[in-house]
Each structure stands twice: as C-alpha cells, then as structure tokens.
Amino acid sequence: KRLVVLVSGSGTNLQALLDAIEAQGIEAYGAEIVAVGADRDGIEGLARAERAALPTFVRRVKDYDTRDEWDAALTEAVAAYEPDLVVSAGFMKIVGKEFLARFGGRFVNTHPALLPSFPGAHGVREALAYGVKVTGCTVHFVDDGVDTGPIIAQGVVEIRDEDDESALHERIKEVERRLLVEVVGRLARNGHRIEGRKVVIP
Numbered sequence: 001k002r003l004v005v006l007v008s009g010s011g012t013n014l015q016a017l018l019d020a021i022e023a024q025g026i027e028a029y030g031a032e033i034v035a036v037g038a039d040r041d042g043i044e045g046l047a048r049a050e051r052a053a054l055p056t057f058v059r060r061v062k063d064y065d066t067r068d069e070w071d072a073a074l075t076e077a078v079a080a081y082e083p084d085l086v087v088s089a090g091f092m093k094i095v096g097k098e099f100l101a102r103f104g105g106r107f108v109n110t111h112p113a114l115l116p117s118f119p120g121a122h123g124v125r126e127a128l129a130y131g132v133k134v135t136g137c138t139v140h141f142v143d144d145g146v147d148t149g150p151i152i153a154q155g156v157v158e159i160r161d162e163d164d165e166s167a168l169h170e171r172i173k174e175v176e177r178r179l180l181v182e183v184v185g186r187l188a189r190n191g192h193r194i195e196g197r198k199v200v201i202p
C-alpha cells in the first residue's frame with residue numbers, strides 16, 4: 001500500500017513509520033511512504049523526509065486567496081502520489097470538503113488525547129489544566145469535524161503530579177508513535193471498513 005504522510009512539525013511520528021518500514025521491510029509491514037507533505041517550510045518533519053530520500057511538497061494557506069483554493073491544491077498535491085492511505089502525523093491544518101471527498105475514509109489522524117475529550121490544537125495542555133488523571137492518544141479517521149471521526153485505537157497515559165505540558169506530551173508521543181505504527185500497518189495489510197462510528201479491520 002502507498003502512504004502519503006502530512007506533517008507540520010518535528011515529524012517524530014513520521015520517523016516512527018519510516019523506522020518501522022525500514023526494519024520490517026515494505027512487504028512485511030504492508031506499506032511504503034511515497035511522499036511527505038507539509039503546510040509550512042523549514043520543519044524537521046520535511047528534513048526527515050529528505051534524509052529518507054522521499055519526495056516532499058509544501059502547500060501554505062497564505063499562498064492562496066481562499067481556504068478552498070488551498071484545500072484544492074493540497075488535494076491535488078496528495079493525489080499526484082496515488083496514495084491508498086493518507087496519514088496526518090502532527091499536521092496542524094483542518095482539511096476541507098474537496099480533500100475529504102477525495103480521501104475521506106482513508107485519511108487517518110493521530111491526536112494526543114483520549115477523544116472525544118480535549119480535541120483541537122491544545123489537547124495536552126487542556127488535559128493537564130483540567131486535572132484528569134489519565135489521558136493518552138487516539139488514532140482515528142478524519143471526518144468533517146475537528147478530531148471527531150471514527151476511532152480506530154487509543155492508548156492511555158497517566159498524568160504525573162510533576163508533569164508540565166512538554167513532559168506529558170513527550171510521554172504521550174512514546175505511546176502515540178507505537179500506536180500509529182501498529183494501526184497503519186494493520187490497515188495496510190488487512191484493509192478496513194467503517195460502519196457508522198465503528199471501524200472494522202478484518
């Protein structure tokens with residue numbers, strides 16, 4: 001299966017996928033990353049892709065007159081690589097209806113909280129501020145909401161008294177990277193179907 005991965009930052013989730021495919025081999029893992037896209041330049045995620053000799057592309061919202069034009073450009077850039085699955089690994093933009101029309105149902109996102117709790121761009125900070133005792137990460141299919149699509153898998157992380165946002169996020173990311181690698185591999189090898197809010201991976 002062909003994966004396109006979208007990033008906006010350090011790209012450690014991307015790196016986990018790259019390392020797993022390298023270690024297991026494309027056949028055994030069931031997928032290869034064919035391109036990496038971003039919404040901004042100069043991020044470590046793109047450097048990781050370049051070190052892996054992968055094609056990269058950047059589509060910045062501010063380069064387009066409207067959000068819909070950006071959405072169309074992103075859709076076209078991803079479609080050029082004919083992916084079977086698109087993975088948002090820390091991609092910090094909400095895609096629009098054209099992207100979802102094209103890739104909905106095969107667009108996976110990872111979020112550093114136990115959805116439906118703490119959706120959005122500050123899930124780690126909000127869980128900490130709320131005072132929950134456990135949080136974690138969620139891998140889900142993207143729908144037309146923000147972090148609201150059908151949940152595929154979740155991992156639990158305990159919050160410690162001494163945690164600040166970055167320490168907690170780092171601990172979540174250790175679980176998140178393993179969960180994403182496991183889920184993407186299963187989706188690639190076994191396929192899936194979505195029945196309402198239920199994801200079935202045979």
Ligand code: GRF
Nearest residue numbers: 009010011012013090110112
């Ligand atoms: C991940 O925790 C992701 O869930 C969140 O931002 C982080 C991205 O980390 N949206 P990285 O860029 O994969 O290192």
